[in-house]
Amino acid sequence: MANIQQVAREAGVSVATVSRVLNEQDTVTTKTRIKVEDAIKKMNYEPSMLGRNLRNSESRILLILIPKISNPFYFEIIKGIESTALSHNYNILLCETDSNPARENIYFDLVKKKMADGIISMDPAVNMETLTELSKTHAIIQCSEYAPNSGIPYVTIDNEEAAYRAVKHLISIGHEKIALMNSDDKFLYARQRKKGYQKALEEHSISINEDYVCRADELGFEYGQHAMKKILSLKDRPTAVFAVSDLLAIGALKEINSNGLQVPNDIAIVGFDKIDFSNMTHPTLTTIGQPMYQMGTIAAKMLMNKIKGETVESVVLEHELVIRESTSG
C-alpha cells in the first residue's frame, strides 16, 4: 500500500504538496495538482486515517450509548445521528451497554484513549457520576434521558406534557379507571410521565388508585405482558392502560388478547414512542410520537459543536399524540 512519500516522489513534489491536494487547499497550482492527482491514481493511493488522526489528534468517531440495540425506539434517532455524522466525516460507534456498568466503562475508556471524540448517551441507566466527571474533559451530550443539573447538554421532549395529553385523551373518551404502566422511578422520564398522568387525573378530580400504578422492570414486551397479568387480576379492573413505551403496550395487548378480552372495547391502550411495530399490531396502537430523527440530527450537531469547543444549549422538542385503533374501536 502506497504512502504519501511515494506519491510525492512519483509526482515529483514534496509530501506537503500532496497533503495540500488531499485537503483541497487552494494554494496549489492547477498544473501541480494534476501531477499529484495523476500520481495518486497511478499508485492507487489511499490516505491513511491512522496517520492523519494521530497528527490531528482526533479519531473522527462518535460513540453512541444505548441500553439495548433491539429497542426500536432508538432506530430513527440513530439514523439521524448517523447521517448527520457521515456528512461531517464522522463515523459512529454504536455501543450497547445492557445497562451494565462494566460494559459502560469499556466504552468510556474508548474516549479516554482517544479512540472516540465524543459521546451521545441515550442510556437512562448510565452512571451519572462517571458521566458528569467525564464531561469535564470530554465532549458529551445526552439524548432523550437526561440529568437536569449535570451541566451536560441534552435534547429531549416534554415527557410530563406528553403523558398528560395521553391520559387526557383516555379521559376524553370516557375512561376514569386508567392504569399507568411505568418503568422504574429512578429514571427521570418515568417520574415525569407519572407526573403527567397524575396531573391529568387530578384535573378531572379522579382520585389515584395505587393499584393502577405499576412498574415494569424493563422495557420489553415480556415485561408488559407480565405487568398486564397483574392488572387483569385486580378485582376492580381498569378500563384503560397508559404504558410508557410501545413495547410494554404491545405486551399488554398480547396479554389482553390471550385472556379473550378485546381492545379497545374491554380495555383501551395508549403506548409511547410510535415505533414501527405500533402500527402492525391488531388493533393498531394509539401512541405518543417523538421526533426521533430530528432528535438524532440535533444531538449529533450539538456533539460536533461541543467537540469544536463551542458552548451548546439544551433543546426540548415537540411531540404528538397519534390516535389509532387501540383507543377508538
Next chain:
Amino acid sequence: MANIQQVAREAGVSVATVSRVLNEQDTVTTKTRIKVEDAIKKMNYEPSMLGRNLRNSESRILLILIPKISNPFYFEIIKGIESTALSHNYNILLCETDSNPARENIYFDLVKKKMADGIISMDPAVNMETLTELSKTHAIIQCSEYAPNSGIPYVTIDNEEAAYRAVKHLISIGHEKIALMNSDDKFLYARQRKKGYQKALEEHSISINEDYVCRADELGFEYGQHAMKKILSLKDRPTAVFAVSDLLAIGALKEINSNGLQVPNDIAIVGFDKIDFSNMTHPTLTTIGQPMYQMGTIAAKMLMNKIKGETVESVVLEHELVIRESTSG
C-alpha cells in the same frame, strides 16, 4: 492529557520501559514496574490508541455491513460479533447500507483508509464485484448471505433444507395449497428457499401453482401485508403461507386478521428467523430458528483470523423448526 514521555520522566525511566509496562511484558523488574504504575496513576495517564494504532498500523475496528438496522434478524448476530470482538480488544462499527451502493462505498473506503481492519458483510444486496475485488487486499467475511464462488469465506445455514422442512411441516398437517412469500430471486437465499419449497411439494406430488408464488420487494411488514392482500384476492385461495422472513409473516398475519379471517384455522402461517417479536403476535408464529448468536461469534472469529493472515474455512450451521400457534390451532 499526559503522554508517555511525561510518564517516563515522572517515573525516572525511558518511554520504552513505560511501553513495556503498558503491554505487560515480563522483562520489567517488579521494582521499576511499580515505579511506572505509580507514575501512571499519579498523572492520570491513559495511553492514546491513536499513537499505538499508527505504530501498529491497525485500527482494531471491525466493520459490519447490514441493510437495515431495524431488521430484528440481525440483533443477535450483532451481539455475537460484538462480544467476541470486545473480548479480543476490537470494536465494531455498525454500518447500515440501506442497500445503497453510494453508502456502501463510504464504508468500503473506511477499510481502504485503514480506519477499519476488516469487514463482515451481511447485506444480501452488496455489490459482489466490489466486495470480491476488495477481498484481495483486505480481510472480508460474509455472514448469512454469501456468494459461493467469490472466494470470500462465509458462515450461513442450509436455506434449502430449512425451507423444505417448513413446507413439509405444513403438508404434514394437511395443507396442499401452500403459498410462498419470497423475496427477490436475485438473492441466493431466496433461490435456495424456493428450491426447498418446490422440493417439498414435488415430493408429495403437489403441483406448483404459480399464482401461489409471490415476491415482496423488501423484508418489512408492509411488504408482507401487501403481498398477502394479493394472495387473499385469488379465486382459489391457499390454506397456508410460508414466508421467508418473520417480518413478512407478521405483515401477512395482520392482513389476514384485518380481513376477518383466522390463523391458523382459515390460513396457517410459517415464518423464518425466529425474531423476538414472532412470539408476541396473536397467534404466535411457527418459524425457522437460526443460531444467530453463534453465527455472529463464528463470523467474528473468522474475521479476526483472516486479519492475522490465516486461511479460514466457510461454515454451515444447523437450524431448527419451531412449531407454535400459527400452525397448530
Next chain:
DNA sequence: TTGAAAGCGCTAACAA
C-alpha cells in the same frame, strides 16, 4: 533489564 533512537503516515509552521 533498560535506554536510545528510528519510524509508522500524516499535517502545518516556517522558510524560500
Next chain:
DNA sequence: TTGTTAGCGCTTTCAA
C-alpha cells in the same frame, strides 16, 4: 506557490 522539517504518541530493534 512549494519545500523542509518537526512532531503527533506510540512500539520495537538494537545496543549497552
